[in-house]
Amino acid sequence: MPESAIKAYTCPACRAQTRISKNWGTIFDHPKPGGFIRCRASGKHPFAVEQNLAERLGPDRETWVTPLPLAIWFHRWDERDHPSVALFARRRMAYWLPNTTSTDHEDVIGDILSKRVHPEWDSEHRCWTISDQHFQQLSEALFKDYPALSLGREYNEHEKCNWQCQNAASPLCTCSCQARNHAGGKWMAGWSVLDEDTSVVSRRNWSWMLIEKATRLAA
Numbered sequence: 062m063p064e065s066a067i068k069a070y071t072c073p074a075c076r077a078q079t080r081i082s083k084n085w086g087t088i089f090d091h092p093k094p095g096g097f098i099r100c101r102a103s104g105k106h107p108f109a110v111e112q113n114l115a116e117r118l119g120p121d122r123e124t125w126v127t128p129l130p131l132a133i134w135f136h137r138w139d140e141r142d143h144p145s146v147a148l149f150a151r152r153r154m155a156y157w158l159p160n161t162t163s164t165d166h167e168d169v170i171g172d173i174l175s176k177r178v179h180p181e182w183d184s185e186h187r188c189w190t191i192s193d194q195h196f197q198q199l200s201e202a203l204f205k206d207y208p209a210l211s212l213g214r215e216y217n218e219h220e221k222c223n224w225q226c227q228n229a230a231s232p233l234c235t236c237s238c239q240a241r242n243h244a245g246g247k248w249m250a251g252w253s254v255l256d257e258d259t260s261v262v263s264r265r266n267w268s269w270m271l272i273e274k275a276t277r278l279a280a
Contacts (some may be wrong), residue, residue, distance in 0.1 A: 127162065128159070128160050128161055128162060129157065129158075129161060129162060129163045129166055131145070131157055131159075132157065132186055132187045132188050134186065134260075134262040134263075134267075135147065135155075135157060135188075135211070135213065136211055136213060136258060136260060136267070136269040138211065138256060138271050142159040142160075143159070143207065143209050143210060143211040143271065144156070144157065144158050144159060144203045144206075144207050144210055144211065145157040145210070145211040145212075145213065146196065146199060146200060146203075146210065146211070146212050146213070147188075147212075147213035147214075147215075147267075148193060148196065148212075148213065148214045148215065148232075148233060149215050150215045150216075150217070150235045150265075152183070152190065153181065153183075153190035153191060153192055153193065154190060154191055154192065154193045154195070154196055154199075155183065155186060155188040155189070155190050156188070156189060156190070156191065156199065157188055157189075158203075159207075163182075163189070166180070166189045167180045167189060170189075170191060170199075173199070173202040174191075174195055174198060174199060174202070178191055178192075178195065179191075193231075193232075193233055196232050196233075197232060197248070200212070204273075204274050208273060209255060209271055209272060209273045210271075210272050210273075211269065211270075211271055211272075212269065212270045212271075212272055213267050213268070213269045213270075214234060214235070214239065214240055214267065214268045214269075215235060215265050215266065215267055216234070216235050216236065216237065216239050216240075216266050216267070216268050217235050217236065217237065217266065218237050218266055219237065220235060220236040220237055221236065221237060222236045222237055222238035222242050223236075226238060226242060226243050226244075227242050227243070227244070227245060228244070228245075229243055229244045230244065231244075232244070232248040239259075239268035240268065249272075251274060251275050252272045252273070252274060252275055253272065253273050253274070253275040253276075254270050254271070254272055255271040255272065255273055256270070256271040257269065257270050257271075
């Protein structure tokens with residue numbers, strides 16, 4: 062089998078690094094889900110590996126091998142898919158990557174942030190989530206692989222913008238300014254806005270921006 066058809070894989074039960082064929086036809090150095098040979102790293106039967114992943118993904122087990130679709134509440138720009146980050150008012154930050162399986166959505170966080178960062182699956186919103194504190198680092202990392210980033214913020218249209226927003230240190234903003242005045246705009250240093258839009262989902266107001274890295278004009 063050509064090397065290009067094989068990629069790294071993390072066992073969802075024991076977190077052991079293994080190798081797996083691109084089409085999931087054969088798993089190397091690790092027992093197949095549904096089999097009876099125990100995983101050497103965890104001592105678990107493969108059906109326990111399968112059950113562990115099923116519990117985390119719920120009904121979305123088919124996303125093992127197919128790209129995770131963009132959840133309908135994420136904004137879509139001219140039918141084009143951009144990596145997306147969404148900041149809820151009272152939930153963990155959601156994220157989505159184009160042409161990426163659900164399992165790889167989880168694994169990429171360990172690659173670009175830290176192996177100690179553990180994404181959680183939000184079955185209600187059908188997306189992976191991590192702590193808001195990783196917003197800036199994740200956004201900058203995504204710009205290395207993608208030309209633009211879709212950023213969403215849940216906001217309250219009745220919440221007045223005040224000095225707490227304008228002098229904030231964190232990037233989290235829920236007031237009616239939709240982050241335009243937040244932290245004096247410092248959270249967007251080095252970024253340019255390509256487009257903006259708003260939406261209402263389940264009675265929640267969302268402000269969306271399509272962002273790219275700012276380019277300096279030659280003197």
